[in-house]
Amino acid sequence: MDGQSAKPDREGEDSALRKRLPPAERRQQIVEEAVRFFAEVGLEGKTRELARRLGVTQSLIFNYFATKDDLIEAVYEKVYIGRLSLDWPERLTDRSVPLRQRLIDFYTEYSALIFEREWMRIFMFSGLAGASLNHRYLEHLGEVILRPLLAETKALARTDTPPKMEDVWNLHGGIVYIGIRQHIYRMPEPAKPKEEIARAIDKYLLYFGINSER
Amino acid sequence: MDGQSAKPDREGEDSALRKRLPPAERRQQIVEEAVRFFAEVGLEGKTRELARRLGVTQSLIFNYFATKDDLIEAVYEKVYIGRLSLDWPERLTDRSVPLRQRLIDFYTEYSALIFEREWMRIFMFSGLAGASLNHRYLEHLGEVILRPLLAETKALARTDTPPKMEDVWNLHGGIVYIGIRQHIYRMPEPAKPKEEIARAIDKYLLYFGINSER
DNA sequence: GCTATTAAAGATCATCTGTTCAATAGAATT
């Protein structure tokens, strides 16, 4: 029943030798694999399985992270950090560029960042788990991106129904849902995601009577 | 450390006596609580905790379900069945009613059904777990609801850009995202969800130049 | 009221899982 009971963990697929790495490097390696691993199987993935994938003993993981929660925290940080808060706030409010162009630029870049299986799934797992980072991220997004977007829309709107925050969330949700379908529900990717994003933006702008050149 | 080691499980909150129920009834009771329980903590929730909430021993659960997976399967069925496939397909294609009204009727009813914490979360948990029911549901939705909706839109569209399936998904996603924000990310519910749904629909229709009366 | 039936409890198993720690071995320094 057990062919090799002498080997406890460490089923190194690529085998090779057990390399001795500088701590910083090993730590990074663990976190990177953990991101992939947890994104695939969820945050309840077992440390033994993670160790197996790393080709390392399970106890080594606890040499770098006191508890599993610490590891998950490191995964959150790795995934969340740098995903937002670039120069978008200014660029989104740069009125020398037509709003349509600004929106397309933003969502092209943003979707390139988040329409990625690892991000999408860990975001959803952590959201379901009620992680505070998740809340903070969404609040941050709302304040730093969506609220300014609302202001920009208001400034150009030509209809009697004034734009509301919910309209911006609707635009955002419609676009994000493309990634959810693809990476959470594993449906096929749209043929031309960029084009769908542009159409979503045009629907939004048209509703408020905003011209493409403005 | 343990005040009452003689009682193994069965921390009946409402206490009372160990009632002897007809099997069908007990089974139903277990499934219903399991829906609530798994929706809250995820599909990896422990059977002992579920039993505790039921005020019943853990072993009793396995008297009704051979394995935990069987229980989860029953939860899926309970949650998924009856959530779709009513008379919507016909009503959505009833051209004696303006499309806008049909859309509003549909999404009012549909959102009332799915904007519910249990459904939303179990749908997401099962989607992340790759449950086949999830795929079947979405395919069914696409075929039975969204594709007819596309046909209806095409029939009334007055613009040169023809409506595409992706447009319908965008409409759908934007609306569903309201529920995701509320129940997955636990953000506050919009003040007037119905109104937001109507606005999303109007954006969609306007983009294809479809009049409200048609 | 008595008995056969069967929910439900109680006890326990085998395995899994996070965590700890002493022993080992790879590399750098002397």
Next chain:
DNA sequence: AATTCTATTGAACAGATGATCTTTAATAGC
């Protein structure tokens, strides 16, 4: 080559967890 340092391993523990099996007792049929 010997020594030192420490990354990594190997082994084990305690508690949890899905599942099984025997025992208890509530209910239905007579």
